[in-house]
Amino acid sequence: MKLPKELREKKELTGSSGKGKRCSVKDCNKKAIRSLNENKWAIYLEKADLKYDENKNRKIYLCKEHYKDANKIRKSEEKLYQKKGFLDNSTATRKGKWDY
Numbered sequence: 001m002k003l004p005k006e007l008r009e010k011k012e013l014t015g016s017s018g019k020g021k022r023c024s025v026k027d028c029n030k031k032a033i034r035s036l037n038e039n040k041w042a043i044y045l046e047k048a049d050l051k052y053d054e055n056k057n058r059k060i061y062l063c064k065e066h067y068k069d070a071n072k073i074r075k076s077e078e079k080l081y082q083k084k085g086f087l088d089n090s091t092a093t094r095k096g097k098w099d100y
């Protein structure tokens with residue numbers, strides 16, 4: 001099951017409020033290329049050893065490099081969850097996973 005996630009994220013970022021954002025990672029002030037759901041991504045950033053500044057929108061903005069780092073973690077995690085999800089409660093797991 002493949003969703004055009006990349007497209008969706010891009011759309012969100014280039015939409016109404018996405019312009020001119022800076023990377024949320026501490027000490028990084030590069031231009032953000034992604035705006036991400038904090039609930040979903042906080043854990044990946046943590047695992048990638050990235051500290052970020054929280055904001056009230058509950059969004060995490062990432063520059064290209066940091067997105068790459070976090071995404072690497074995300075992919076390995078999702079692989080794990082996917083396996084688990086098929087074994088037990090697949091609908092619940094999948095719902096959370098694709099909830100953008």
Ligand SMILES: [Zn+2]
Nearest residue numbers: 023028063066
């Ligand atoms: Zn950055």
